[in-house]
Amino acid sequence: MKLLPYDSFTIVVPQPLSVVLQRLNAKVEAPKLYRFSREHAPYQGTVSEQGFQITRIIHYRNSFLPVIKGRFQIESSYQTEVHIKMSLHPFVMAFLGFWFFFWYSATIPISLVGSMPNGMPILFLGMPILMLIIFWFAFWNEANRSRNELTQIIQGEL
Secondary structure (H helix, E strand, O other): OOOOOEEEEEEEEOOOHHHHHHHHHHHEEOOOOOOOOOOOOOEEEEEOOOEEEEEEOOOOOOOOOOEEEEEEEEEEOOEEEEEEEEEOOHHHHHHHHHHHHHHHHHHHHHHHHOOOOOOHHHHHHHHHHHHHHHHHHHHHHHHHHHHHHHHHHHHOOO
């Protein structure tokens, strides 16, 4: 079980890089600010011969969607390794750190001084941990979905 919102894995494909690039380019389109149509590729981002940086296209709010970065390593003319890293957007990580800092910098002194009613310290100290658990499940749900889809795309199954 992984605790941090970060995952890395490698996909070995028994095809040359040109085939892998063709498969990725068929499922990745350029980023757009607004999408009015639901007819689009499943991912948006950039793909080059060195690697790619993509995110899944969704039609709802989700701050915990993983940013997927990959790089290609050519083993031979008939085999390509794709090294993939998935993580939260840096802005989301900074926001969570900022939020936890301010939450605990306010509730811990109030608890230590004793001005909080009985039973309330558990609520105020435990709520961010509950939120972290919910966010952890949200990230790993999206990361596992993206990992399965990306593996199928790169291997030519999707």
